[in-house]
Amino acid sequence: MSSNRFCYLCDRMVPAEEKYAQRGEWSYFRCTSCGLVLLHPVPSDSVLEEYYNNSYEVDFDSYFKGVKSRSAVTLDELARHFPKQGRLLEVGCSYGGFLDAARGKGWDVTGIELSRSAANYARERLGLRVFSATLQDQIKQLEEPYDVLVMFHVIEHVADPLTLLESCRKLVKPGGLLVLKTPNVASSIAKLTGALWHWVSPPAHLYLYSPETLGKLLEKSGYQAAKLQSSQGDAHNNLFAVVSAVGRKVFFRSNAEPLVHLRRSLPLRIVEAGCDILYYPFRLLLDPWLGARLRQPELYAVAVNGE
Numbered sequence: 001m002s003s004n005r006f007c008y009l010c011d012r013m014v015p016a017e018e019k020y021a022q023r024g025e026w027s028y029f030r031c032t033s034c035g036l037v038l039l040h041p042v043p044s045d046s047v048l049e050e051y052y053n054n055s056y057e058v059d060f061d062s063y064f065k066g067v068k069s070r071s072a073v074t075l076d077e078l079a080r081h082f083p084k085q086g087r088l089l090e091v092g093c094s095y096g097g098f099l100d101a102a103r104g105k106g107w108d109v110t111g112i113e114l115s116r117s118a119a120n121y122a123r124e125r126l127g128l129r130v131f132s133a134t135l136q137d138q139i140k141q142l143e144e145p146y147d148v149l150v151m152f153h154v155i156e157h158v159a160d161p162l163t164l165l166e167s168c169r170k171l172v173k174p175g176g177l178l179v180l181k182t183p184n185v186a187s188s189i190a191k192l193t194g195a196l197w198h199w200v201s202p203p204a205h206l207y208l209y210s211p212e213t214l215g216k217l218l219e220k221s222g223y224q225a226a227k228l229q230s231s232q233g234d235a236h237n238n239l240f241a242v243v244s245a246v247g248r249k250v251f252f253r254s255n256a257e258p259l260v261h262l263r264r265s266l267p268l269r270i271v272e273a274g275c276d277i278l279y280y281p282f283r284l285l286l287d288p289w290l291g292a293r294l295r296q297p298e299l300y301a302v303a304v305n306g307e
Contacts, residue, residue, distance in 0.1 A: 005040050007031040008162055009216050014038065021195035026202035028195075036213045037185050042159060043203035051203055067097030070233065074098075074179060075105050077302065078148055081177060086147030089171060091135050091164075092154035096122030103128070110146075112138055135167055145173035151180040153234065155217070156205045165221035172305040178223055179302050184230050186210035187297045188290055189238045196245035198235065199297070211294045214301055223303035230291050233298025237283065238290075240275035241297070 005014040010033040020030040027040045085106040093111030095118045103109045111130035113119040119132035131138045155161040183199035185208035190197045218225050290296045
């Protein structure tokens with residue numbers, strides 16, 4: 001593991017006293033110059049591989065239901081830019097839910113996925129063209145250029161996101177689009193719950209971005225930001241996020257426990273359903289206000305390759 005607390009956006013070291021959160025043995029630090037939140041120490045590839053193989057579980061019903069409901073917004077956005085569709089590449093395509101939806105709208109789709117089991121599912125169950133590798137491993141085999149490249153909840157997992165985005169830009173034609181999503185560390189719920197925020201999740205999340213740091217990342221890697229929004233996205237509603245944070249603090253002595261293993265339990269499902277009902281008026285009134293101020297828990301960015 002690397003002990004380096006280096007902010008790659010500002011090219012400076014982050015002082016040890018600038019700790020943002022502690023989760024078990026893992027610490028997050030905030031750069032005083034730009035606000036980027038970074039994990040320390042940086043986990044090795046073997047630690048990350050073990051984590052994903054042993055800890056990552058997918059409820060397929062919830063996954064495909066969620067992808068179907070959320071993909072419509074992105075596909076409508078892309079249709080405005082590319083009414084005749086085109087070629088689309090998704091980096092970190094998971095089980096292929098978004099690619100399947102995009103294919104249904106007429107896009108010629110390709111995916112890259114590190115998880116062999118997820119890539120196999122996308123190929124064998126959905127009949128998608130998906131490579132099981134990292135982008136760097138596969139980049140020479142990809143047919144370029146693409147009209148659109150999407151990455152949903154990927155850059156927070158990557159040790160060198162600047163290099164990743166620069167590589168992606170080589171695969172996008174001039175005037176083509178990069179679309180990405182990532183957790184918003186500047187959201188109201190992140191500020192309210194602090195170290196107990198659901199997306200403070202080591203060792204998986206190596207960086208946590210704000211609108212400012214995400215914009216700086218896009219600019220530094222050669223893109224021109226065209227749109228930056230925030231929404232609930234993949235996150236639970238804000239009330240459930242608060243309840244789960246309180247539950248973690250009450251039921252566990254250490255905030256290292258993310259409650260992931262309880263997510264499928266009946267009591268937690270009942271609590272989640274209750275929070276959905278109670279939060280519904282706030283979803284109509286509060287969420288649009290938070291979204292307009294970029295204070296919802298998920299950032300959504302559309303950027304143009306200016307080359």
